[in-house]
Structures are given as structure tokens and as C-alpha cells.
Amino acid sequence: MKHRLLYVFCLLNIGFVNAQIFDVDTIKQSGDKDKRINLVLLSEGYQASEFSKFITDATSFSNAMFVQSPFKEYADYFNVYAIKVPSNESGTDHPATATDVTEPVFPAATADTYFNTSFDTSGYHRLLYTYNSGIVYNVLANNFPEYDQPIILVNSPEYGGAGGPYAVSSTGTSANEIVIHELGHSLFNLKDEYYPGDGNLFEAINATQESNPALIKWKNWIGIDAVNIYPYGNSGQSATWYRPHQSCKMRYLGVPFCSVCKEGIIEKIHSLVGPIDSYLPASNTVNPTAYPIDFQLNLIKPIPNTLKNTWTLNASNFTNDVDDISIVETDLNTGTNDLTVVVHDDSPMLKIDNHETTHVYTVTWTITKSALGIDDISSKQNDFIISLFPNPSHSILNLKVESKNTTSLKVDIISFDGKRLTSTKISNYENNQIDISRLSQGVYLAQIYSDSTLLTSKRFVKN
Known part of the structure; x- marks a missing residue:
């Protein structure tokens, strides 16, 4: 069953932002748009003269994603497209206002970009995001209304990203891993398996406050592929939350998804297509x-x-x-x-x-x-x-x-x-x-x- 994520929201916002048509490149075409999961990458902080770099970055992400399980097994269920959205300046904002680090971690800067992304969102240095959702969905509605999951690639060498209705990632170190991790949040409803702080965890495929092995969501996997019931921490609220694995992409970049997360991803694939x-x-x-x-x-x-x-x-x-x-x-x-x-x-x-x-x-x-x-x-x-x-x-x-x-x-x-x-x-x-x-x-x-x-x-x- 295909879902048009927030499509109604798109339509409601068209009147507030000028409709603009941009070039759309096909990165990966497995089949008809209505019978595949359409990942749509949006360029942010790329000037028109840098679009070749954007397509290289988008292709690099696509290649990295579909050699990893379970995406390599279900690669034919996905299409990948790239919308060339020009920014007036390269990069993104770094106001150096984060409260979780000693700023400036790198020099403060501003950039005139299309979606107005920024580091230091909500006081977290690595949280690279934009709340200008009306602009994001206006671009999608006018250029690729068949989208299933938007991904904003931000032309910055610094480490950062975020999940949410649209995934966001910088293009520096570990960029491809960041995008895949954030897709775990945005498209597949997975939670972080590192402790994200009090009040930031919710019941999900791979996170729970249930510790009874007979009742826990991943009971079928316990004892297989190192799946068990692991507390997030040793004290306080973190000790009341449990994850299925000690080394999963939802905890560490550069490692595979755990079996519980793989199953959740496949379940979502089947629910969409x-x-x-x-x-x-x-x-x-x-x-x-x-x-x-x-x-x-x-x-x-x-x-x-x-x-x-x-x-x-x-x-x-x-x-x-x-x-x-x-x-x-x-x-x-x-x-x-x-x-x-x-x-x-x-x-x-x-x-x-x-x-x-x-x-x-x-x-x-x-x-x-x-x-x-x-x-x-x-x-x-x-x-x-x-x-x-x-x-x-x-x-x-x-x-x-x-x-x-x-x-x-x-x-x-x-x-x-x-x-x-x-x-x-x-x-x-x-x-x-x-x-x-x-x-x-x-x-x-x-x-x-x-x-x-x-x-x-x-x-x-x-x-």
C-alpha cells in the first residue's frame, strides 16, 4: 500500500511559496513510481555550478545503501531521484549557539541557502535541520509529488544530520552512513540505540520499557544474532529502557543493522509496496x-x-x-x-x-x-x-x-x-x-x- 507522506500538507502550503520547477535526475530506477518506494534527494547549499557534485554525492549514498542488508536484498523495491535545488551560497548556517558543546566547534558562519538548514538546531551542535517544511514540501509537490521519503543533502564537510519527516545529512565524513541511519528514523520508525537523553525515547520496534522475555517485541530473536534485552544505561531513566543489540547502525555508524531493525525495515517495505x-x-x-x-x-x-x-x-x-x-x-x-x-x-x-x-x-x-x-x-x-x-x-x-x-x-x-x-x-x-x-x-x-x-x-x- 503506497503512502503519500504529508501530501495534503504539501497542497495546503503551495499558496504560500512560489512554485518553482527544478531539474530531476534519476539515480536508480527499479520500476514504475507507483509501485516502488521513491527516495527523493534535495540539494541544499549547492550552487548551480556545484550540481555535478550533488549528483556525485547522491549517487554515492545510493550505492552505499544498496550494498547493505536489508537494502541489498530489497534493492528492486526502491527508486532514487535527485532534485537539483540551487542555493545562492554554498554550505549551511552554523550560529555556534549549541549548548551541548563548547562553541565554536568550527567557525560560525551563515549561508544563503534554499531551505535555510542550520547546525545547532534546538541547542544540539550536530543537529543539522530546517523547520521550513512548507518550502520542502512545496518543492516536492511541484517537482516530484510521488515521493515516499525526502532526504536533504547539505553541502557541508562538517558532521551532522537529523531524522524526522525528512531526513537531513551533511556530506562530509560518514555522510552515507548518516543518511542511512537517519532513514532508519524517518522512513522505518526506528529509534536510536544509544541513549538520546531523558524524554527522547518512545516505544518502538527497537526500543521498549518491557523487560519480560515472553512479552518483549523482539522475543522471537532473543538468543539469535546476539539479540537480547540490553538496558540503555545503568542508572536513572536510561536503565528503564531496553534495546535489542549492543552494536547496531541505530547506535553506531559503520556497523550493520541488527536483526530486529532489519525485520522492522522489511515490514515497512512490505507495508508500502x-x-x-x-x-x-x-x-x-x-x-x-x-x-x-x-x-x-x-x-x-x-x-x-x-x-x-x-x-x-x-x-x-x-x-x-x-x-x-x-x-x-x-x-x-x-x-x-x-x-x-x-x-x-x-x-x-x-x-x-x-x-x-x-x-x-x-x-x-x-x-x-x-x-x-x-x-x-x-x-x-x-x-x-x-x-x-x-x-x-x-x-x-x-x-x-x-x-x-x-x-x-x-x-x-x-x-x-x-x-x-x-x-x-x-x-x-x-x-x-x-x-x-x-x-x-x-x-x-x-x-x-x-x-x-x-x-x-x-x-x-x-x-
Whole structure:
């Protein structure tokens, strides 16, 4: 599901800033803008004569990002663009007013730049940012409204950056690492794994005040890849907050993301862009008398490919893990036939067992057959976000299914020996509560169906 971040805000601010059109360069093109995550870099503190340097800096960032996990595996899910926004002067402001260092760390300076970025934001020397969001979003609205994440590259050799609605980074030492770290904040909702000070931490994918191993968000990773429950500090508020790893890019530049953060990044990728790029047939273009009928998926595949798919015809399994199938006349019943393919990501970077959220993507073709041949083929695509929690549970399972198209949903509770114990209809976009209080302690499966198609089987523990 694509999101237009703050697009309404952009439209509201257009009237306050003169619309200007700038050149846009393509740094990385993986596919259609509407089916990829579009990272858009904006130049700040680059004069027009320095645009070649800006494109070099933007390309350097893109190259650095897509050799690091999990971006290298999901590189084909991203496009990268650069908007050449000219500043009257090079550099950025350094008012030398920070209170967390002894100023001036480097000489105080001002620069006439387009977005008016500055070091020393909110009293923090390294906090390089601008609050002129109206100008930022006006540039995006007029030059690249399909953006998913803006990044401002500031032409300064000094160390600095910030996360927020738009990521900001200088272009000096560790610039590429700064951008990737700040993207962790801005696009993927990750928190710092160093202690950012009292009042600056919040519950997130990789930060919590929960210390119970059975309840903590990253319980599936504990004991794997050095993931555990580590306090941020030894005393005060810092000792009440916990991170999953001792060496993660959200704590130190130049090291990989920890497994918990990688999983969170992949989850966000799947929430923004589905793996089904296109499919055929998309409409009734089939010769009514011609068999076999070919059906095709064009998938955005991770590297290596970790996508799995299941094809069902009239609720019976047809085949698995192929992108193309052919249907012959004897496969079909006279009347209406439903062919569905269900796609999910089986990456080892996702701990699906006991994982709260699963993303599932489907295409369903309705094939109408008569004595004369195929009368009609129609198709629809659907995305599902399926959440099941808490796990383990003693009495109530919460199940939420979100899908963009209305569908008939149900959940079957299956015992470990394969017996169906209960079957319950569930509602789209609602928190459905499943009473499991009468079940014996043990491991069960929750099988979630759309119409008659199995979307996923989620294992849960009754305690």
C-alpha cells in the first residue's frame, strides 16, 4: 500500500511559496513510481555550478545503501531521484549557539541557502535541520509529488544530520552512513540505540520499557544474532529502557543493522509496496475457444528470491512457487471458476512463527466457462495485513485483518494433530477477539481465509 507522506500538507502550503520547477535526475530506477518506494534527494547549499557534485554525492549514498542488508536484498523495491535545488551560497548556517558543546566547534558562519538548514538546531551542535517544511514540501509537490521519503543533502564537510519527516545529512565524513541511519528514523520508525537523553525515547520496534522475555517485541530473536534485552544505561531513566543489540547502525555508524531493525525495515517495505508488480491476464483478452489459458505473475523479487506463492483453483491446490501456469479445458467446471495465487515473503530475516504481523498479497481471476468456451475472465488484486496477538495467550486472541477490497474472512483454529476446533467469521479492519479459554495448553494454528482461499497459517501458544 503506497503512502503519500504529508501530501495534503504539501497542497495546503503551495499558496504560500512560489512554485518553482527544478531539474530531476534519476539515480536508480527499479520500476514504475507507483509501485516502488521513491527516495527523493534535495540539494541544499549547492550552487548551480556545484550540481555535478550533488549528483556525485547522491549517487554515492545510493550505492552505499544498496550494498547493505536489508537494502541489498530489497534493492528492486526502491527508486532514487535527485532534485537539483540551487542555493545562492554554498554550505549551511552554523550560529555556534549549541549548548551541548563548547562553541565554536568550527567557525560560525551563515549561508544563503534554499531551505535555510542550520547546525545547532534546538541547542544540539550536530543537529543539522530546517523547520521550513512548507518550502520542502512545496518543492516536492511541484517537482516530484510521488515521493515516499525526502532526504536533504547539505553541502557541508562538517558532521551532522537529523531524522524526522525528512531526513537531513551533511556530506562530509560518514555522510552515507548518516543518511542511512537517519532513514532508519524517518522512513522505518526506528529509534536510536544509544541513549538520546531523558524524554527522547518512545516505544518502538527497537526500543521498549518491557523487560519480560515472553512479552518483549523482539522475543522471537532473543538468543539469535546476539539479540537480547540490553538496558540503555545503568542508572536513572536510561536503565528503564531496553534495546535489542549492543552494536547496531541505530547506535553506531559503520556497523550493520541488527536483526530486529532489519525485520522492522522489511515490514515497512512490505507495508508500502507489494511484491506483485503486474499480472496477466488483467482483463478479458482471452480467445474464447483457445486452450490452454496462460496466467502470469511479474514479481518484485528480493535477492535472493524469498517469495513463496500458492495457486488454488476452486479452493483446491493447483501448484506452488511458480510464476506462470496454464489452465486446460478439463481443469475448469462449467460456470464460474476461481483461480487465486497467494504470495508472501519467507525471508529468514522475518521471524514469521509467533510474529505479530504478516503481509499477504493475492490475485484472483474469475473464469466463466460455457459449452462454447471461455465467456469471461475478470481479475482483482488484494493486499492483506494480518495481525495476531498476544502470543502466547491465556484466554483471548486478538486478530485483525486489513485489506483494501471487501472480502469474506474467517479463521479456523486447528489443533496440532490437524483437527479443526472452531471456525469464526471475522470482520475487515476490526479487532476480532477469539475466545481460546476452553482450549488445553499447547500449540495451535490459526488459519485465516479470504473467501475459500487460505491466506496464512499462524502458530500460537495457549498457556
